[in-house]
Amino acid sequence: xxxxxxxxxxxxxxxxxxxxxxxxxxxxxxxxxxxxxxxxxxxxxxxxxxxxxxxxxxxxxxxxxxxxxxxxxxxxxxxxxxxxxxxxxxxxxxxxxxxxxxxxxxxxxxxxxxxxxxxxxxxxxxxxxxxxxxxxxxxxxxxxxxxxxxxxxxxxxxxxxxxxxxxxxxxxxxxxxxxxxxxxxxxxxxxxxxxxxxxxxxxxxxxxxxxxxxxxxxxxxxxxxxxxxxxxxxxxxxxxxxxxxxxxxxxxxxxxxxxxxxxxxxxxxxxxxxxxxxxxxxxxxxxxxxxxxxxxxxxxxxxxxxxxxxxxxxxxxxxxxxxxxxxxxxxxxxxxxxxxxxxxxxxxxxxxxxxxxxxxxxxxxxxxxxxxxxxxxxxxxxxxxxxxxxxxxxxxxxxxxxxxxxxxxxxxxxxxxxxxxxxxxxxxxxxxxxxxxxxxxxxxxxxxxxxxxxxxxxxxxxxxxxxxxxxxxxxxxxxxxxxxxxxxxxxxxxxxxxxxxxxxxxxxxxxxxxxxxxxxxxxxxxxxxxxxxxxxxxxxxxxxxxxxxxxxxxxxxxxxxxxxxxxxxxxxxxxxxxxxxxxxxxxxxxxxxxxxxxxxxxxxxxxxxxxxxxxxxxxxxxxxxxxxxxxxxxxxxxxxxxxxxxxxxxxxxxxxxxxxxxxxxxxxxxxxxxxxxxxxxxxxxxxxxxxxxxxxxxxxxxxxxxxx
Numbered sequence: 001x002x003x004x005x006x007x008x009x010x011x012x013x014x015x016x017x018x019x020x021x022x023x024x025x026x027x028x029x030x031x032x033x034x035x036x037x038x039x040x041x042x043x044x045x046x047x048x049x050x051x052x053x054x055x056x057x058x059x060x061x062x063x064x065x066x067x068x069x070x071x072x073x074x075x076x077x078x079x080x081x082x083x084x085x086x087x088x089x090x091x092x093x094x095x096x097x098x099x100x101x102x103x104x105x106x107x108x109x110x111x112x113x114x115x116x117x118x119x120x121x122x123x124x125x126x127x128x129x130x131x132x133x134x135x136x137x138x139x140x141x142x143x144x145x146x147x148x149x150x151x152x153x154x155x156x157x158x159x160x161x162x163x164x165x166x167x168x169x170x171x172x173x174x175x176x177x178x179x180x181x182x183x184x185x186x187x188x189x190x191x192x193x194x195x196x197x198x199x200x201x202x203x204x205x206x207x208x209x210x211x212x213x214x215x216x217x218x219x220x221x222x223x224x225x226x227x228x229x230x231x232x233x234x235x236x237x238x239x240x241x242x243x244x245x246x247x248x249x250x251x252x253x254x255x256x257x258x259x260x261x262x263x264x265x266x267x268x269x270x271x272x273x274x275x276x277x278x279x280x281x282x283x284x285x286x287x288x289x290x291x292x293x294x295x296x297x298x299x300x301x302x303x304x305x306x307x308x309x310x311x312x313x314x315x316x317x318x319x320x321x322x323x324x325x326x327x328x329x330x331x332x333x334x335x336x337x338x339x340x341x342x343x344x345x346x347x348x349x350x351x352x353x354x355x356x357x358x359x360x361x362x363x364x365x366x367x368x369x370x371x372x373x374x375x376x377x378x379x380x381x382x383x384x385x386x387x388x389x390x391x392x393x394x395x396x397x398x399x400x401x402x403x404x405x406x407x408x409x410x411x412x413x414x415x416x417x418x419x420x421x422x423x424x425x426x427x428x429x430x431x432x433x434x435x436x437x438x439x440x441x442x443x444x445x446x447x448x449x450x451x452x453x454x455x456x457x458x459x460x461x462x463x464x465x466x467x468x469x470x471x472x473x474x475x476x477x478x479x480x481x482x483x484x485x486x487x488x489x490x491x492x493x494x495x496x497x498x499x500x501x502x503x504x505x506x507x508x509x510x511x512x513x514x515x516x517x518x519x520x521x522x523x524x525x526x527x528x529x530x531x532x533x534x535x536x537x538x539x540x541x542x543x544x545x546x547x548x549x550x551x552x553x554x555x556x557x558x559x560x561x562x563x564x565x566x567x568x569x570x571x572x573x574x575x576x577x578x579x580x581x582x583x584x585x586x587x588x589x590x591x592x593x594x595x596x597x598x599x600x601x602x603x604x605x606x607x608x609x610x611x612x613x614x615x616x617x618x619x620x621x622x623x624x625x626x627x628x629x630x631x632x633x634x635x636x637x638x639x640x641x642x643x644x645x646x647x648x649x650x651x652x653x654x655x656x657x658x659x660x661x662x663x664x665x666x667x668x669x670x671x672x673x674x675x676x677x678x679x680x681x682x683x684x685x686x687x688x689x690x691x692x693x694x695x696x697x698x699x700x701x702x703x704x705x706x707x708x
Contacts, residue, residue, distance in 0.1 A: 001076025007131030123161035264328035265354035277433030304426035305565035307466030327380030336390030337514035374401035434458035441472035528594030540577035618669035
């Protein structure tokens with residue numbers, strides 16, 4: 001879905017315009033889009049839609065407009081109610097204004113760096129997004145507030161593009177454009193200075209001086225001021241014949257590329273000296289990258305959660321297989337999880353500079369660069385590593401066109417829309433691999449001295465490579481610490497355990513935050529609520545209770561969390577519903593966010609709903625087990641066998657977090673279930689009362705329940 005405000009306000013889905021004709025709904029939509037991800041207050045919406053004299057039914061009308069817009073923008077976006085107003089959250093949607101800002105930022109950066117061809121191209125693309133005066137079809141009230149700054153941004157981009165064009169020697173083509181612009185905007189001194197420069201470079205010195213004199217008169221008449229240094233400096237340069245004002249050397253009209261013959265690109269970052277494990281995955285990659293004789297070169301996508309070691313694996317595979325790629329190895333971090341992922345046009349700049357002779361001029365447009373890039377790789381065998389990719393659109397222009405070269409993409413997304421891709425799913429370490437890394441970094445003697453603690457420690461890290469490496473590094477930096485001390489720090493609820501998972505530039509919290517930022521507000525809330533539970537696995541029925549939605553909507557929310565790799569599917573229950581779990585470090589992170597973004601009463605109520613649901617299910621199972629019908633009793637027994645660990649965790653949590661009456665009722669239900677389950681099984685586990693007392697908190701502990 002594409003939203004547009006740089007012209008008539010509207011929306012398009014898959015190229016088709018969506019019906020949005022009334023002025024007031026357009027105004028509400030435009031105000032929400034202009035706010036980005038901020039909440040827009042009801043008061044502001046009333047002001048820009050109805051002005052100073054709103055009708056008596058203003059609140060009802062506003063609610064109606066928002067309801068209509070919700071249906072219109074779904075599924076590309078969601079409009080949430082956050083008092084005192086509304087918030088538009090984008091999912092699979094773009095806004096032309098945001099794209100304009102992204103391109104202009106890149107253009108200004110290129111301009112400051114002296115890359116005038118790139119600056120002109122980016123700013124021209126930004127300006128092409130304007131389809132007429134911005135905010136077309138909205139009320140005058142909104143236009144008066146928002147249009148001036150949008151128009152100023154457009155004019156600044158236009159002046160920047162003209163500056164780049166002048167630096168490229170395009171003054172002949174600029175004169176007529178600048179004459180019209182100065183006539184339309186006589187008070188903009190930068191435009192007039194650019195017109196004077198273009199006129200001077202085309203041999204029209206007298207016209208340039210006349211343009212200055214006319215500008216001086218307009219400023220005096222309209223504003224009562226003299227020209228600024230912007231105009232005066234150009235005026236003095238013309239009078240003195242300053243060579244700095246002369247036209248630059250003509251830009252080459254034809255790109256002649258001389259491929260490098262002697263130096264092959266070697267752009268891979270340094271390998272990890274103590275790289276550990278992943279031998280099976282390295283062998284699989286070696287097979288995929290070593291295939292010959294194909295008509296095309298399908299990319300290999302290494303996919304997995306944050307911190308699982310995708311980049312390290314790709315670089316290690318590239319270094320091991322360097323002999324298979326005599327043409328060299330190209331590498332780019334695409335910044336897919338950052339706020340500003342790399343543009344393929346910029347990456348092509350790097351790659352072409354590595355493949356061509358130094359000083360070779362490069363094509364200005366992305367399409368021509370892609371064609372040149374593929375031509376250069378057509379007769380070479382090159383490994384291309386595209387690290388940390390965001391989506392398929394970012395990767396496609398960087399794929400070679402011939403079969404000789406190979407591409408490895410690392411990403412958190414599975415890239416299922418990338419044609420013909422081989423996907424290599426990367427999970428956490430095997431326990432042996434995690435312990436091997438711990439031994440290599442922290443020291444084998446320390447692991448040998450506390451083998452049980454070492455296993456518990458890597459399990460506490462979820463065997464996530466980044467977490468295991470940070471823990472091992474902290475132990476190496478603290479030789480006086482035991483492994484038990486490190487484990488205590490990771491389990492001490494009085495401190496922030498994630499603070500212990502940070503070492504120099506390796507930070508588990510930061511790696512998870514990039515995935516968290518990509519969630520919708522609904523997804524963030526859901527993740528935080530699920531993290532309040534102690535259950536090792538979360539069945540769909542329990543998630544529905546916690547999220548207060550039906551099971552169908554719950555499954556959609558869970559799937560969105562699975563897609564961002566913040567939640568894992570642990571399996572299916574007997575009814576076919578999904579069972580999910582949080583990695584230990586994700587659980588720590590999500591609970592931390594929940595405590596920061598919700599109040600104690602809300603968290604208590606969420607847990608209480610979950611515990612009550614456990615109690616109701618357990619009592620139903622007790623009744624069913626006592627039923628004389630075999631199939632009914634068998635179904636209840638199957639439920640208990642499936643949910644026994646979760647039920648025990650709920651009982652522990654109820655007792656530990658101050659849900660006293662619910663804890664006692666759960667303990668009674670546990671005892672009834674164990675009794676009905678049979679004497680043999682009853683002997684293998686404690687009765688409910690014993691389980692309850694085993695987790696009873698200290699008497700001096702404060703009650704976590706909110707005051708009522």
